[in-house]
Amino acid sequence: MPKPWRPVLASATKCCAAEDAAVAPDGLARCRPQQSELSRRLASFRRLSSLANSPVSATATTVADKDGGSVKQAACGEMAGPLQLHSFGLGELRGVTHDFSSNFLLGEGGFGAVYKGFVDAGMRPGLDAQPVAVKQLNAAGFQGHREWLAEVILLGQFRHPHLVRLLGYCCEDEERLLVYEFMPRGSLENHLFRSSRDLDDDAAVGHPAEGGHRRRQGAGFPPRRQHARHLPGLQGLQHLARLGLHCEAVGLRAGQDGPRGRGHARDDARDGHPRVRGAGVRADGPPEREERRVQLRRGAAGAPDGAARHGARPGPQRARGAAGEAGGLDPALPQRRQPQAALHRGPEAGGPLLRQGRARRGAAGGAVHGAAAAGQAAHGGRRRGAREAAGAQGHGRRRRPLARRRRHRDWRRQPERQGRSCRGQGRRRSVAAEELVVQAGLNR
Numbered sequence: 001m002p003k004p005w006r007p008v009l010a011s012a013t014k015c016c017a018a019e020d021a022a023v024a025p026d027g028l029a030r031c032r033p034q035q036s037e038l039s040r041r042l043a044s045f046r047r048l049s050s051l052a053n054s055p056v057s058a059t060a061t062t063v064a065d066k067d068g069g070s071v072k073q074a075a076c077g078e079m080a081g082p083l084q085l086h087s088f089g090l091g092e093l094r095g096v097t098h099d100f101s102s103n104f105l106l107g108e109g110g111f112g113a114v115y116k117g118f119v120d121a122g123m124r125p126g127l128d129a130q131p132v133a134v135k136q137l138n139a140a141g142f143q144g145h146r147e148w149l150a151e152v153i154l155l156g157q158f159r160h161p162h163l164v165r166l167l168g169y170c171c172e173d174e175e176r177l178l179v180y181e182f183m184p185r186g187s188l189e190n191h192l193f194r195s196s197r198d199l200d201d202d203a204a205v206g207h208p209a210e211g212g213h214r215r216r217q218g219a220g221f222p223p224r225r226q227h228a229r230h231l232p233g234l235q236g237l238q239h240l241a242r243l244g245l246h247c248e249a250v251g252l253r254a255g256q257d258g259p260r261g262r263g264h265a266r267d268d269a270r271d272g273h274p275r276v277r278g279a280g281v282r283a284d285g286p287p288e289r290e291e292r293r294v295q296l297r298r299g300a301a302g303a304p305d306g307a308a309r310h311g312a313r314p315g316p317q318r319a320r321g322a323a324g325e326a327g328g329l330d331p332a333l334p335q336r337r338q339p340q341a342a343l344h345r346g347p348e349a350g351g352p353l354l355r356q357g358r359a360r361r362g363a364a365g366g367a368v369h370g371a372a373a374a375g376q377a378a379h380g381g382r383r384r385g386a387r388e389a390a391g392a393q394g395h396g397r398r399r400r401p402l403a404r405r406r407r408h409r410d411w412r413r414q415p416e417r418q419g420r421s422c423r424g425q426g427r428r429r430s431v432a433a434e435e436l437v438v439q440a441g442l443n444r
């Protein structure tokens with residue numbers, strides 16, 4: 001009659017004597033085994049590992065751990081019994097990881113450094129040739145033999161497609177290592193909180209001669225959608241991560257002082273994330289300008305008055321189609337355009353005489369200002385063409401609609417604005433990202 005199992009973690013919780021407990025900088029007490037403690041544990045583990053290396057025995061064996069408790073352990077030299085693990089020598093793992101070369105470093109966690117390696121087919125019976133991740137206990141860290149042992153015993157018993165598989169371990173002198181199957185796409189944490197470029201970097205770890213090398217690690221942007229598709233059940237978390245991206249993107253676009261700047265926000269937006277436009281708002285700009293920008297954002301994010309898809313911006317094609325075919329305004333155009341266009345209806349076309357922005361360029365149905373169209377056709381550049389066309393009409397520069405000019409004049413004449421130029425003070429206001437997200441309707 002085999003002895004009943006003793007819960008592994010019940011003994012694991014009391015992992016060291018009170019005098020061994022160290023207080024970490026974050027204020028949490030953690031157990032850090034002292035040398036004497038390690039030697040004691042080593043003795044108990046040697047019994048375990050000698051059994052592991054012994055000839056095949058399919059019978060489960062009970063091995064005493066250091067507290068005199070017992071954990072059920074099978075002789076596993078040939079992958080038999082509950083713990084189907086291979087025991088590796090330190091020399092073997094050195095060979096596998098090119099002597100723990102920094103070129104093979106995958107990352108570092110609380111347990112210690114993790115290296116990539118390759119095991120050959122003949123290394124152990126039943127062990128296929130494959131890449132592996134070798135985790136080496138950091139003797140100066142706050143984890144020790146007990147955590148290592150718990151990992152060996154727990155992960156050694158489980159086989160599940162969603163769990164990384166522990167292939168083996170090494171226990172030599174004071175060295176404690178764990179050998180896992182290699183996960184080419186990195187950890188779940190990375191998928192949730194780091195950029196695809198970092199993920200690609202992880203996959204590229206290896207010797208330069210093999211085409212892989214380590215470039216960089218570190219915190220990055222939330223992940224892109226496609227990287228989590230293959231991870232079941234991550235959609236909800238991905239959604240949260242995407243919201244995080246919005247906040248960050250808005251913050252960057254508003255302040256322009258982020259680590260990767262405007263271009264990065266654009267890159268991420270191209271990958272299907274809602275794009276928040278025009279967050280760069282001048283601190284000294286007229287207040288209505290900011291409101292208008294927020295309106296635009298609301299449209300871009302797919303609100304009822306806006307474009308149909310995230311990031312979709314009504315471009316010249318859509319504006320042209322709407323103006324030409326229906327002779328009216330494109331309902332998908334942001335609200336900002338409509339009043340302006342309505343002010344300038346062309347008599348012959350019966351449609352809007354679109355005088356500003358992209359919609360003006362090449363609008364069909366003769367609704368384009370003739371001189372502007374000629375200028376653009378001759379010179380190509382939209383702005384330059386418009387400016388020259390305005391020059392041909394006798395204006396020094398393109399004029400804004402009268403109502404808008406008046407509004408701007410009134411704003412300039414406000415007492416608190418006296419003595420300050422309204423141009424050229426390009427200090428950008430750092431608009432709180434959350435506020436913009438709420439205004440833009442992205443917080444759904």
Ligand SMILES: Nc1ncnc2c1ncn2[C@@H]1O[C@H](COP(=O)(O)OP(=O)(O)OP(=O)(O)O)[C@@H](O)[C@H]1O
Binds near residue numbers: 164180187
């Ligand atoms: N099986 C694996 N395949 C590929 N990479 C891995 C594997 N295991 C770990 N890594 C890499 O090593 C890094 C550190 O690993 P991990 O976080 O598991 O270490 P740890 O010491 O167990 O951490 P902690 O104890 O703090 O949870 C991971 O971010 C990942 O990049």
